[in-house]
Amino acid sequence: MIKNSLLGILLLFSFLGGSVWAKERIVPDNPQSFSDWLIELKVEALKNDISETTFDAAFAGIEPNPKVIKLDRHQPEFTQTYFQYISKRVSQSRIKNGKIKVVENADSLNIVSEKIGVQQRFIAGIWGMETNYGSYSGGYNVIRSLATLAYDMRRPTYFRTQLIKALNILQEGHVNPDDFKGSWAGAMGQGQFMPSSFFAYAYDFDKDGKKDIWNNKADVFASIANYLKEHGWQSERTWGRQVMLPDDAKGLLDKVRQTEKVKYCRRALKDHSKQYTMEEWQDMGVRTIYGSDLPTVADPAFKASLIMPAGADGPAFLTYKNFRAILSYNCSNFYALGVSLLAEELK
Numbered sequence: 001m002i003k004n005s006l007l008g009i010l011l012l013f014s015f016l017g018g019s020v021w022a023k024e025r026i027v028p029d030n031p032q033s034f035s036d037w038l039i040e041l042k043v044e045a046l047k048n049d050i051s052e053t054t055f056d057a058a059f060a061g062i063e064p065n066p067k068v069i070k071l072d073r074h075q076p077e078f079t080q081t082y083f084q085y086i087s088k089r090v091s092q093s094r095i096k097n098g099k100i101k102v103v104e105n106a107d108s109l110n111i112v113s114e115k116i117g118v119q120q121r122f123i124a125g126i127w128g129m130e131t132n133y134g135s136y137s138g139g140y141n142v143i144r145s146l147a148t149l150a151y152d153m154r155r156p157t158y159f160r161t162q163l164i165k166a167l168n169i170l171q172e173g174h175v176n177p178d179d180f181k182g183s184w185a186g187a188m189g190q191g192q193f194m195p196s197s198f199f200a201y202a203y204d205f206d207k208d209g210k211k212d213i214w215n216n217k218a219d220v221f222a223s224i225a226n227y228l229k230e231h232g233w234q235s236e237r238t239w240g241r242q243v244m245l246p247d248d249a250k251g252l253l254d255k256v257r258q259t260e261k262v263k264y265c266r267r268a269l270k271d272h273s274k275q276y277t278m279e280e281w282q283d284m285g286v287r288t289i290y291g292s293d294l295p296t297v298a299d300p301a302f303k304a305s306l307i308m309p310a311g312a313d314g315p316a317f318l319t320y321k322n323f324r325a326i327l328s329y330n331c332s333n334f335y336a337l338g339v340s341l342l343a344e345e346l347k
Contacts, residue, residue, distance in 0.1 A: 030151050030152065030153045030156075034063065034064055034151055037151055038059065038062075038147075041147075041150075041160070041163070042055055042059075044160075044164065045164060045167055048164050048167075048168070049168075049171070050164070050167045050168065050171055051171065054167060054170050054171045055167065057170075057177055058143045058167060058170055058177060059143065059147070062141070062143060062144050062147060063144075064144075064147065064148040064151055064152070065140070065144055065145060065148045065184075067184070068140070068144075068145050068148045068149060068184045068185075069148065069149075069152055071184045071185075072149060072152070072154065072184070072185065080334075081310065082309040082310040082314065082334060082337075083310060083314075085334045085338065086334070086337065086338055086341065089129060089338045089342070090338055090341045090342045090345065094128055094132065094342065095342065095345040095346070097128075097132070097133060098124060098125075098128045098133060098342065098345070098346045099345075099346060101124065101127075101128075101133040102120065102121075102124050102346055105217055105221070106120075108217050108218045108221055109123060109124065109221055111218070112205065112218065112221040112222045112225055113225065115222075116203075116222060116225040116226055116229050117225075117229055117233070117235040118224075118225035118228050118229055118233050118235060119235065119343075120346075121343040121344070121346045121347045122228065122233075122239070122322075122326075122339070122343045123221050123224050123225050123228075124343065124346050125339040125340070125342045125343030125346060126191065126224050126228075126326075126329060126339055127190060127191065127220070127221070127224060128342055128346075129335070129338055129339050129342060130187075130190070130191055130192040131189075131190045131191075131192060134190040134217075134220070137181065137182065137183075137188070137189055137190055137192065137214070138181055138182040138183035138184070138187070138188075138192075139181055140181060140182055140183060140184050140186075141180065141181065142166050142180045142181065142182040142186050142188055142195075143163070143166060143167070143170075143180065145182065145183070145184055145185060145186045146159055146162050146163040146166055146186040146195075147163055149185065149186070150162075150163050159186070161196065162186055162194055162195045162196060163186075163195075165195035165196050165198070165199060166180075166186065166195040168195070168199070169188075169195060169198060174198075174210055174211060174212070175188075175214060179214065188213065188214070189213030189214045189220065189223075190213060190214065190217075190220040191213055191220055191223050191224045191227070193213055193223065193227075197227065198211065198213065200230075201223060201226050201227040201230055202219070202223045202226075203219060203222035203223045203225075203226045204219060205218040205219050205221075205222035206218050206219065211223065227328075227329060228322075228325045228326070228328075228329070231324075231325040231328040231329075232321055232322075232324070232325050233322055233325045234320075234321055234322055237302075237320055237321065237322050238320065238322065239319065239320060239322045239323045239326065239336075239339075239340040239343070240304065240317055240318050240319035240320045240322075240323050240340065241288060241289070241317065241318055242288075242289045242315055242316065242317050243281075243286050243287060243288060243289060243294075243306075243316050243317065243318050244286070244287045244288070244289055244291060244316070245285070245286060245316050246284070246285030246286065247285075248285075249312070250312070252284055252285065252286075253273075253306075253308075253312065255284070256273035256274050256276070256284075256306060257273060257274070258270065258271075258272060258273055258274055259274070260274075265324075265327050265328070265331040267331050267332070268327050268331050268332055268333045268336070269305075269324075269327070271307055271309075271333060272305040272306065272307050272319070272333075273305050273306040273307070274305065275303035275304065275305045276303055276304065276305075277297070277300065277302065277303055277304075278294045278295060278296065278297045278302065278304060278318075279296075279297075281294055281304060281306075281318060282294045286306075286318070294318075302320070302321075304318040304319060304320050305318070305319055306318055306319075307319055307333055309333050309334060309337060317337065319336075323336055323340065326339050326340065
């Protein structure tokens with residue numbers, strides 16, 4: 001049975017909640033009141049082995065956050081141009097700071113890289129892109145953010161699942177409730193893992209019984225590396241390269257255009273070309289950015305796809321399997337290129 005204090009909070013929100021949304025001029029998609037929705041969520045949480053104590057503590061004073069909805073509908077990967085996105089995220093200050101952080105954490109990065117099989121620069125690249133090398137991992141209450149997004153109904157099943165898993169993180173004692181902060185979308189820690197990714201890929205590198213992706217650098221680096229490795233990372237390969245197209249670039253683009261329906265990470269991969277071997281790209285007139293021949297790769301299964309994130313008049317990149325592993329972290333070509341280009345600067 002819901003405690004009187006929590007019930008009082010829910011009833012108060014039911015009375016005042018409409019004004020919260022009206023103030024921000026945002027109307028949630030869910031016709032059900034938040035208080036009724038939360039009562040149903042508690043029933044589900046208890047069935048998933050979340051204690052009443054954990055649930056009540058997590059939701060004390062919680063109401064939907066209108067700012068989270070606004071951010072969800074205006075994500076920078078979708079509202080900025082390629083050059084705007086890259087110039088901000090692969091800035092000279094981030095590169096300079098990254099080089100310092102790589103040196104400061106060289107021992108941990110090296111040990112993790114050797115054990116898991118992901119190059120240090122790519123671990124650091126994601127670390128830098130996600131939280132500016134751990135300096136800012138978000139100030140949003142994770143439970144409130146996930147509850148807001150689950151209630152808003154744009155992707156209710158996904159965020160409701162994440163919310164239940166976030167409650168499990170609290171239930172297992174991985175983090176103090178007061179410190180359970182993250183991004184507006186519920187991503188947590190220095191590597192910005194969603195709760196489902198935490199349980200699937202977070203790594204207890206120092207074997208202390210906790211997967212501390214908030215404060216333990218070894219666990220942070222190992223968790224990032226483990227995520228990439230589990231998504232097909234090849235330690236002997238890089239992400240891809242910027243290339244020069246032949247004079248008849250339009251003819252090449254028409255020839256290699258993707259015609260099959262993409263199922264995985266469609267938002268990003270729909271803008272990729274068909275995949276060809278390096279020899280095939282070479283025969284089609286593609287060269288390195290310096291005008292030299294493309295590298296020879298003996299493995300016939302090694303293929304690359306072409307992307308032009310700024311359009312036909314912008315830069316062209318051949319991307320390899322490792323690029324797709326980065327896309328699994330965030331299904332955005334802008335994001336994956338940001339990580340890749342930053343990693344090159346940190347090499």
